[in-house]
Amino acid sequence: MPTILADSFTAALAKLANDEQKQAKLTAFDLQANPDQPGLQFHRIDKSKDPNFWSVRVSRDIRIIVHKTGASLMLAYVDHHDDAYAWAERRRIETHPATGAVQIVEVRERVEEIAPPATTKFTQPDLPFDTSSAPQGAAPQPLIFDRLAQAELLSIGVPPDWLNDVATATEETFFALAAHLPQEAAEGLLEYAATGILKPAAAPVADPMAHPDTLRRFRVLEGMDELQTALDAPFEKWAVFLHPLQRGVVEREYSGPARVAGSAGTGKTVVALHRVMRVLRLDPDARILLTTFSDPLAAALQRKLAVLSGGRSDIESRVTVASFRKIAEELFALTTGRKAHIADRDTVRGIVEKAANDVKTGFSLRFMISEWENVIDAWRIDSADAYADVPRMGRKNRLGAKQREALWQVFATVRQVLGQRSLFTQASLFAAVTETCSGKTDKPFTHIVVDEAQDLGVPELRFLSAIAPNRSDALFFTGDIGQRIFQQPFSWKGLGIDVRGRSITLKVNYRTSQQIRAMADRLLPQTVRDVDGLEEDRRGTVSVFEGLDPEVIIADSEDAERVAAVTFVRMALADGIPADQIAIFVRSADELPRARAIAEAAELPYRTISSGKLHTEASALVGTMHLAKGLEFRAVLVVACDEGVLPLAARVADVADEFELDEVIATERQLLYVAATRARDRLFVSGVSPGSELIEDLIRLPS
Numbered sequence: 134m135p136t137i138l139a140d141s142f143t144a145a146l147a148k149l150a151n152d153e154q155k156q157a158k159l160t161a162f163d164l165q166a167n168p169d170q171p172g173l174q175f176h177r178i179d180k181s182k183d184p185n186f187w188s189v190r191v192s193r194d195i196r197i198i199v200h201k202t203g204a205s206l207m208l209a210y211v212d213h214h215d216d217a218y219a220w221a222e223r224r225r226i227e228t229h230p231a232t233g234a235v236q237i238v239e240v241r242e243r244v245e246e247i248a249p250p251a252t253t254k255f256t257q258p259d260l261p262f263d264t265s266s267a268p269q270g271a272a273p274q275p276l277i278f279d280r281l282a283q284a285e286l287l288s289i290g291v292p293p294d295w296l297n298d299v300a301t302a303t304e305e306t307f308f309a310l311a312a313h314l315p316q317e318a319a320e321g322l323l324e325y326a327a328t329g330i331l332k333p334a335a336a337p338v339a340d341p342m343a344h345p346d347t348l349r350r351f352r353v354l355e356g357m358d359e360l361q362t363a364l365d366a367p368f369e370k371w372a373v374f375l376h377p378l379q380r381g382v383v384e385r386e387y388s389g390p391a392r393v394a395g396s397a398g399t400g401k402t403v404v405a406l407h408r409v410m411r412v413l414r415l416d417p418d419a420r421i422l423l424t425t426f427s428d429p430l431a432a433a434l435q436r437k438l439a440v441l442s443g444g445r446s447d448i449e450s451r452v453t454v455a456s457f458r459k460i461a462e463e464l465f466a467l468t469t470g471r472k473a474h475i476a477d478r479d480t481v482r483g484i485v486e487k488a489a490n491d492v493k494t495g496f497s498l499r500f501m502i503s504e505w506e507n508v509i510d511a512w513r514i515d516s517a518d519a520y521a522d523v524p525r526m527g528r529k530n531r532l533g534a535k536q537r538e539a540l541w542q543v544f545a546t547v548r549q550v551l552g553q554r555s556l557f558t559q560a561s562l563f564a565a566v567t568e569t570c571s572g573k574t575d576k577p578f579t580h581i582v583v584d585e586a587q588d589l590g591v592p593e594l595r596f597l598s599a600i601a602p603n604r605s606d607a608l609f610f611t612g613d614i615g616q617r618i619f620q621q622p623f624s625w626k627g628l629g630i631d632v633r634g635r636s637i638t639l640k641v642n643y644r645t646s647q648q649i650r651a652m653a654d655r656l657l658p659q660t661v662r663d664v665d666g667l668e669e670d671r672r673g674t675v676s677v678f679e680g681l682d683p684e685v686i687i688a689d690s691e692d693a694e695r696v697a698a699v700t701f702v703r704m705a706l707a708d709g710i711p712a713d714q715i716a717i718f719v720r721s722a723d724e725l726p727r728a729r730a731i732a733e734a735a736e737l738p739y740r741t742i743s744s745g746k747l748h749t750e751a752s753a754l755v756g757t758m759h760l761a762k763g764l765e766f767r768a769v770l771v772v773a774c775d776e777g778v779l780p781l782a783a784r785v786a787d788v789a790d791e792f793e794l795d796e797v798i799a800t801e802r803q804l805l806y807v808a809a810t811r812a813r814d815r816l817f818v819s820g821v822s823p824g825s826e827l828i829e830d831l832i833r834l835p836s
């Protein structure tokens with residue numbers, strides 16, 4: 134008999150104490166091995182409306198709730214005795230009459246009242262209404278979904294029991310009501326409230342268990358391994374249950390390179406990991422490169438992959454997880470037998486400065502450094518002729534032939550000095566490996582999956598393209614243009630990577646609360662267009678849970694800022710948020726003392742990247758916003774957002790032209806977006822008066 138795992142089971146398991154979890158897992162394994170074995174004690178839940186709910190004894194106090202039909206056994210829930218029974222008595226499992234998906238439906242008559250939680254005060258600026266509680270005696274609130282016919286509500290999966298509540302929902306009852314509905318119905322209603330558009334009904338599926346909405350909460354287990362994976366990491370729901378949109382993207386066959394977009398927290402990394410697993414499953418000869426922007430992010434990917442693979446070494450040995458740079462270094466060493474020495478940015482800048490001293494170009498040093506980094510080095514311009522012809526895409530300063538000639542003297546010297554000292558720049562290392570690999574038919578990997586692809590530069594993308602084999606599904610990218618903080622934009626198509634028609638945007642945010650997402654989204658345009666004209670539309674993204682309003686403060690002094698931040702930290706700790714689920718971010722190392730002072734005043738144990746305490750004790754992370762990439766915490770403070778700090782005055786002063794100024798402002802904005810969207814439940818943003826201009830955008834009311 135197949136065993137089905139429900140997401141309600143893994144979520145409930147995660148809430149039990151460690152020893153209770155261990156015992157529950159043993160019983161779950163016994164159930165999967167043989168549900169008829171004599172030691173298992175089943176009791177029918179007599180008071181349930183669903184005759185198929187049974188309890189199974191785990192220990193004196195713990196019960197697993199299973200849903201048993203002649204055809205299958207489902208692990209539905211686990212809890213202490215009375216709570217487990219109460220859960221089953223209030224639910225039934227049924228196939229939705231319109232969508233055909235299998236749902237766990239709360240029996241409406243057993244839910245006493247639908248009222249917003251008294252402690253939560255929030256406003257949701259993305260929604261067409263104010264969700265803060267209406268004052269006593271105010272006029273009756275307007276109904277939000279009264280224009281939708283019953284058939285329309287059914288088409289997005291609202292269970293028949295709940296049609297009346299949805300039809301009469303007001304802004305005050307909406308979120309409390311959504312918590313009782315199946316996910317697809319809650320998301321569909323949220324999307325409608327935010328955009329006025331009802332998502333089209335999914336195509337009918339003959340087998341209810343194969344319906345995409347069924348698969349997001351129930352999984353038919355293929356063996357013990359799969360149950361082990363799911364139960365060992367009950368917090369990582371995504372290890373087993375994907376959103377239908379995520380699943381679609383993971384399973385699609387692509388006729389060329391594909392790119393998955395989506396704002397922060399929509400599960401792009403999760404999709405990248407599942408794509409890796411899918412390729413490994415389907416192709417026993419696959420050798421995959423899973424790559425990302427930095428070494429810490431690559432390490433995080435490796436950890437998550439271990440969750441997904443259940444730590445199986447036969448799987449992990451076929452995947453190389455490394456940052457772009459690391460993999461280029463390794464391939465260089467492999468093909469040449471030499472180690473590449475890479476000059477850091479300051480060394481290269483010093484060489485440009487020295488070379489510029491000897492030539493009269495009429496251009497500022499700032500301009501020449503920028504031209505070197507973004508044109509000469511990035512595009513590997515190796516001669517005066519090549520420089521004369523290069524289109525200098527996106528650069529606003531036009532350069533005549535004479536000017537290029539003069540500038541080339543500087544750049545030729547820089548190239549020569551680097552050559553004499555046998556130094557690579559990052560870009561030239563990528564170029565060297567690109568050159569060795571491009572002509573070859575035998576490539577090191579069969580598939581390449583790239584996370585944080587928005588921070589790929591020209592040399593990196595060329596490099597990945599050169600090491601990718603000639604097959605349609607060789608390249609799979611995930612990234613969010615809105616989070617680009619390291620690279621200038623350029624045309625992917627121009628480098629032969631054409632993702633048109635294979636570019637998909639994820640819309641359900643699993644990480645950040647409605648309130649935090651809505652506020653952070655104000656920092657970015659609703660649609661972002663890349664150089665190739667591909668548009669990423671952030672509208673219609675919904676978060677699956679709600680939380681407290683973010684706090685945004687412009688204080689009169691650093692002392693006042695600290696007092697407010699300390700209060701925020703103390704409240705988070707008092708509400709049970711552990712120290713290691715708190716982070717304090719600042720724009721640059723100069724502001725780190727302010728972040729540390731907050732942690733110390735709040736008696737919050739903390740670590741910084743340089744404190745070496747990374748894995749030793751449960752401590753908050755204090756670091757720069759660049760470090761925030763790819764991480765997540767329950768509470769985040771972004772402090773010291775002062776005028777001149779964000780955007781960073783030194784960066785603004787460093788720009789070579791108007792184009793670069795726009796770029797700097799955009800990436801500073803994106804940096805704040807990245808830092809703010811690391812928060813799941815609570816966010817605090819502060820600066821000292823007059824404060825960063827970007828703070829104004831955060832608190833600006835939507836027009």
Ligand SMILES: Nc1ncnc2c1ncn2[C@@H]1O[C@H](COP(=O)(O)OP(=O)(O)OP(=O)(O)O)[C@@H](O)[C@H]1O
Pocket residue numbers: 369370371374375376379395396397398399400401402403404613616642643644762763764765810
């Ligand atoms: N299907 C899912 N079910 C439950 N949780 C999910 C699902 N997909 C993603 N998540 C959770 O959502 C959070 C964000 O996921 P992920 O890091 O993949 O997003 P992302 O789009 O890569 O974010 P960012 O762009 O900020 O790096 C994580 O906590 C992840 O566990």
